[in-house]
Amino acid sequence: MEKQEFPSFNDIRFAAVRIKSFIHNTPILTSSAINELAGCELFFKCENFQKVGAFKARGAANSVMKLSDEQKKKGVATHSSGNHAAALARAASVAGIPSYIVMPSNAPEIKKKAVKGYGGKIIECKPTLKARETNLEKVVNETGATFIPPYDYMDVIEGQATCALEFLEAQDNLEVLMAPVGGGGLLGGTALLSHYWDPEIEVYGAEPKGADDAYQSFKAGRLIPQTNPNTIADGLLTSLGELNFEIIQKYVKDILLASDDEIVSAMRLIYERMKIIIEPSCAVPLAALLANKSKFQGKKVGIILSGGNVDLEKLPF
Amino acid sequence: MEKQEFPSFNDIRFAAVRIKSFIHNTPILTSSAINELAGCELFFKCENFQKVGAFKARGAANSVMKLSDEQKKKGVATHSSGNHAAALARAASVAGIPSYIVMPSNAPEIKKKAVKGYGGKIIECKPTLKARETNLEKVVNETGATFIPPYDYMDVIEGQATCALEFLEAQDNLEVLMAPVGGGGLLGGTALLSHYWDPEIEVYGAEPKGADDAYQSFKAGRLIPQTNPNTIADGLLTSLGELNFEIIQKYVKDILLASDDEIVSAMRLIYERMKIIIEPSCAVPLAALLANKSKFQGKKVGIILSGGNVDLEKLPF
Numbered sequence: 001m002e003k004q005e006f007p008s009f010n011d012i013r014f015a016a017v018r019i020k021s022f023i024h025n026t027p028i029l030t031s032s033a034i035n036e037l038a039g040c041e042l043f044f045k046c047e048n049f050q051k052v053g054a055f056k057a058r059g060a061a062n063s064v065m066k067l068s069d070e071q072k073k074k075g076v077a078t079h080s081s082g083n084h085a086a087a088l089a090r091a092a093s094v095a096g097i098p099s100y101i102v103m104p105s106n107a108p109e110i111k112k113k114a115v116k117g118y119g120g121k122i123i124e125c126k127p128t129l130k131a132r133e134t135n136l137e138k139v140v141n142e143t144g145a146t147f148i149p150p151y152d153y154m155d156v157i158e159g160q161a162t163c164a165l166e167f168l169e170a171q172d173n174l175e176v177l178m179a180p181v182g183g184g185g186l187l188g189g190t191a192l193l194s195h196y197w198d199p200e201i202e203v204y205g206a207e208p209k210g211a212d213d214a215y216q217s218f219k220a221g222r223l224i225p226q227t228n229p230n231t232i233a234d235g236l237l238t239s240l241g242e243l244n245f246e247i248i249q250k251y252v253k254d255i256l257l258a259s260d261d262e263i264v265s266a267m268r269l270i271y272e273r274m275k276i277i278i279e280p281s282c283a284v285p286l287a288a289l290l291a292n293k294s295k296f297q298g299k300k301v302g303i304i305l306s307g308g309n310v311d312l313e314k315l316p317f
Numbered sequence: 318m319e320k321q322e323f324p325s326f327n328d329i330r331f332a333a334v335r336i337k338s339f340i341h342n343t344p345i346l347t348s349s350a351i352n353e354l355a356g357c358e359l360f361f362k363c364e365n366f367q368k369v370g371a372f373k374a375r376g377a378a379n380s381v382m383k384l385s386d387e388q389k390k391k392g393v394a395t396h397s398s399g400n401h402a403a404a405l406a407r408a409a410s411v412a413g414i415p416s417y418i419v420m421p422s423n424a425p426e427i428k429k430k431a432v433k434g435y436g437g438k439i440i441e442c443k444p445t446l447k448a449r450e451t452n453l454e455k456v457v458n459e460t461g462a463t464f465i466p467p468y469d470y471m472d473v474i475e476g477q478a479t480c481a482l483e484f485l486e487a488q489d490n491l492e493v494l495m496a497p498v499g500g501g502g503l504l505g506g507t508a509l510l511s512h513y514w515d516p517e518i519e520v521y522g523a524e525p526k527g528a529d530d531a532y533q534s535f536k537a538g539r540l541i542p543q544t545n546p547n548t549i550a551d552g553l554l555t556s557l558g559e560l561n562f563e564i565i566q567k568y569v570k571d572i573l574l575a576s577d578d579e580i581v582s583a584m585r586l587i588y589e590r591m592k593i594i595i596e597p598s599c600a601v602p603l604a605a606l607l608a609n610k611s612k613f614q615g616k617k618v619g620i621i622l623s624g625g626n627v628d629l630e631k632l633p634f
Contacts, residue, residue: 275625
């Protein structure tokens with residue numbers, strides 16, 4: 001495959017305009033109690049308040065809106081059991097085009113309901129990667145729909161990068177940005193945009209110890225796939241994407257880890273002090289920061305709160 | 318007692334300036350999913366994000382900052398087991414003056430901890446109103462501290478009114494404002510300010526069916542004290558205050574009721590759709606609105622979300 005160019009600063013600014021009316025410019029919240037505990041000044045960009053409850057709305061909207069009229073007619077397709085499924089179904093619905101979502105038969109009912117609610121057509125398959133890929137290929141062949149992958153895809157990365165753009169436009173003098181890393185769409189987009197905005201801004205990824213493939217890959221300098229992930233941060237189980245890894249290697253300062261205990265504590269801190277609902281994956285950056293306080297003393301740190309889709313009946317406290 | 322004047326529009330505007338640096342100008346959030354369900358356009362003023370997690374920070378700050386230097390030296394006192402206790406201790410701490418909080422011995426540990434955290438001096442007493450009043454009188458006599466009541470007090474009402482002022486300044490064309498009613502500090506302040514801003518704005522109180530003394534009083538045209546309240550909305554158990562009733566009679570259009578089932582459903586809706594944490598009392602206006610949809614069809618409705626202090630281990634879902 002031909003080497004693809006990363007989105008430029010202007011590409012990302014155009015993306016922000018392209019998706020502006022389809023997403024929220026999410027608020028930035030602060031907590032003096034958490035600042036005191038952390039010993040630095042924290043700003044939280046609340047993508048848990050984003051459409052579909054996660055930053056994924058950005059990349060999906062950008063990818064759909066960039067399709068040609070010809071492509072749009074045939075719709076979009078993906079395989080996912082998570083937030084990308086709902087985000088893509090919603091983006092397609094807003095654009096008035098069909099979406100085909102291959103979902104494993106054991107996907108949670110609530111996720112299926114969200115996709116159906118946005119008018120997405122669900123294709124159920126066996127819960128294996130092989131079955132997901134085969135079914136996706138079949139759907140794409142039959143319908144001519146465009147496959148929109150969840151993170152390893154330029155238009156998705158470009159869309160996720162608009163979050164850091166909004167953040168830096170709204171909040172002056174941030175010295176550090178932190179985002180969780182799973183597939184690397186959000187972290188990649190954040191690192192790319194921050195580099196364009198001001199290369200002095202330090203971008204950190206945060207990852208659960210129980211699914212630390214990005215950390216391992218970053219340290220080794222080559223992509224090491226995730227095997228047997230085991231963490232409460234169920235949005236970060238996936239392996240880092242190739243394009244994402246390339247950006248992260250170039251523009252991310254470091255990847256910091258947090259244990260599940262630290263993740264649950266940080267999650268609870270955000271619930272109690274900030275009065276907002278986040279999913280466990282979303283607490284990983286604060287957890288990693290609190291586990292590495294000395295790095296951030298006195299700094300102005302922006303944390304992207306990635307999403308708020310959590311089963312309220314299964315809170316870990 | 319001499320008849321007291323209600324705060325004027327200018328009094329409330331001065332109060333907003335007085336407390337500006339001690340409180341948050343809280344954000345306003347919306348949810349298209351809840352709008353669709355309600356059949357009207359809703360705007361939520363998030364006082365759950367306020368200092369001490371509730372609007373009570375406003376009235377306490379205003380009351381403390383209005384004291385003379387002489388009064389300040391001797392500090393402030395109150396009896397409370399709820400948000401007013403923490404709010405007053407915090408306001409005193411910010412002003413650098415002592416606070417004496419009479420609390421029943423059975424008050425939750427977490428409430429005592431909050432008061433202590435702000436440097437408040439706790440005086441424990443038996444859990445009866447008599448014991449609370451006797452102990453408060455004793456403290457006031459011994460220290461010369463000024464008693465700041467939780468709601469039936471002009472400076473507190475004036476402070477709570479700043480919430481509606483911020484709301485109407487930030488959000489154009491609101492036709493309806495709704496607030497929960499317990500003692501009536503928030504509803505009284507909201508009704509007063511709305512009247513000054515634009516008498517066409519309809520102000521509704523919302524009350525749990527299991528503690529409906531404001532509703533009963535409003536209908537009867539005389540103050541009927543609350544007896545044996547029984548509701549999940551534990552911030553609204555108290556009886557309406559006298560000053561508060563006077564304002565409410567004059568400037569509130571109606572008081573609407575919600576059952577505990579309706580309150581829990583509305584609370585869950587806000588958690589799931591808006592991704593924010595609120596206490597049960599805070600869900601009462603949305604619950605009452607959804608139980609009376611036809612009154613609000615197509616209107617622009619502002620709801621004050623009063624607070625977010627809830628025990629996460631005891632959520633009703």
